[in-house]
Amino acid sequence: MNLFEVFLIALALSMDAFAVAVGKGLTWMRWTLKKALIVGLWFGTFQAIMPAIGYYAGALFAGKIEAISHWVAFGLLALIGGKMVFEGLKKDKDEQPANEKRLGVKEMFPLAVATSIDALAAGVAFSMQSISIAPAVLLIGLTTCVLSAAGTKIGQLFGSRYQSIAEVLGGVILILMGLKSLLEHLEVLQF
Secondary structure (H helix, E strand, C coil): CCHHHHHHHHHHHHHHHHHHHHHHHHCCCCCCHHHHHHHHHHHHHHHHHHHHHHHHHHHHHHHHHHHHHHHHHHHHHHHHHHHHHHHHHHCCCCCCCCCCCCCCHHHHHHHHHHHHHHHHHHHHHHHCCCCCHHHHHHHHHHHHHHHHHHHHHHHHHHHCCCHHHHHHHHHHHHHHHHHHHHHHHCCCCCC
């Protein structure tokens, strides 16, 4: 597998994080590079760590990881998304969006884990091929970081114009991403 193929895999793996970052940006009244980098670094770091873990765990755990990864991702994304929808529906219009300041461990850790579980399985696949893991995880992490940071800006551009539905929409995006992952795993959807 060459570096271009790894880059294509990195793009595919980063799409969940990108979509969640767009949803995150939807809730922001004001975009800053610092906030975008925080989101990008969370997602990029986990997208790099997970394939490394998968690579070293190898085929030993492959069956167990595949069996539960989509359920875990669905559960985390649905829980976080549902909370965002609930908070968005009960919030006063003059109130600042609930997720505007939530970039700490409690908010970002579950999102980063949920969006990087597929990367764990990719790492297992990498271990079964002749691939150098260090450049692969660096490329995956960097790609995800950049796309996620950009996704927050894209989301914020739309969210600042439509503040009343931004948080609900962000939550719905998370729920749909989790549902898509689960339905693909159950082979109901095939992309």
